[in-house]
Amino acid sequence: MERFQIIPLSLLVASDILVIYRITSDKNIVIWKYFISFLFVILYLFHNRLADDRRDFDFDNKFHPDRAVQRGLISLNKLKTLSFISIVLMILLSGSFNFLSLAIFIPLILYALFAKKDFFLAHDFKEKHLFGYNFLNMLQILSLQVFIYASMIDSLHFNSFICFHILFVFVLSLQVEVTRKIKPGTSLGKDLYSDRMGMGGAIVLWGSFGIFSLFISAYLAYMLNIDLNTIFLFEFVMLLLFFIGGTLYYLKKSLTYENYFWAIMFLTYIGQNLFLAYAN
Structure with a gap:
């Protein structure tokens, strides 16, 4: 997708994982967990991009007609299918960690789905309160970090x-x-x-x-x-x-x-x- 630049994003995420590796180096975490964490983050961000494109369809039709969905390069049904596949893959990845990971994944993905519905806020909330609206969406990144660390160390005691x-x-x-x-x-x-x-x-x-x-x-x-x-x-x-x-x-x-x-x-x-x- 044009708005999901996988290579630069992967480099940013990989650099985050390297720091996590150093911070948790004394916890005897098996190496594959770091790789799974990397894949999970990429999938989660990909799912969020799909959700954004579906949520903003009408807005983009009006103000961003040059985007892929608006040009007919990919359909809304295709976005929905890809979104479902990404959720299934995230469930499988979180299940490969531990039970705590699966338990935290539920509120994590629910918040993402909640964000897809604009948090059920007033229709003009984004227009009137752009900074607050964007901050609510960015809290997903904070939650994602909590999920990754909890999955890695099998604990919420940070x-x-x-x-x-x-x-x-x-x-x-x-x-x-x-x-x-x-x-x-x-x-x-x-x-x-x-x-x-x-x-x-x-x-x-x-x-x-x-x-x-x-x-x-x-x-x-x-x-x-x-x-x-x-x-x-x-x-x-x-x-x-x-x-x-x-x-x-x-x-x-x-x-x-x-x-x-x-x-x-x-x-x-x-x-x-x-x-x-x-x-x-």
Whole structure:
């Protein structure tokens, strides 16, 4: 699907799993669980994309006629079939972990289905409260992280290390979400952050999530006993990249610099994860 970029998404998720591997290295978890976790996350995100395309069908018909469903490249029935298959596969994967995994999967998928119905909120809630609406949807990522860790360690008793990493991934995911919704111009549906805040305001929001992620990653690195000088140097480089990427995109407002903006988000996301996974 055009809106589900499997290769870059897989790289982001794989980098998250590498950090989980380091954090849980003392728990004697069999290696296949990390691979199953990776597959589950990809399937869950794929299911959410299918649900979004079905839920937003009428809106996209009006404001995004260039999308695959609107152009007839894939039908709603096909989306429904793929959604059902993805749920079945997720059930099988969660069952391969333990009973707790299956138990947590139920509220996890119910929340996703609830989100598909726009949480049964007023029809104009999204238009009037875009930020609140998007935050409700992003809570699925937070729940997904809880599911993955609970499945890995077969417990809901998380130490502070795990809790901070869950928060870290959530903040990175928020930054990815904001990245998707910053454009130089105004969209017809006014469903971008840059539509509501202006491009400058949206980039400040993007940078704020980036800086917040740096504070959390620095603390996680400290908990991993990574050398303090190495931490400060790395975080400074990441901060510099945020500043350069956001500033250039705001000043140039072109497709080329939008691609650079995306590249910097991608680089800093994976960079922070690789730093936490391998630095000493």
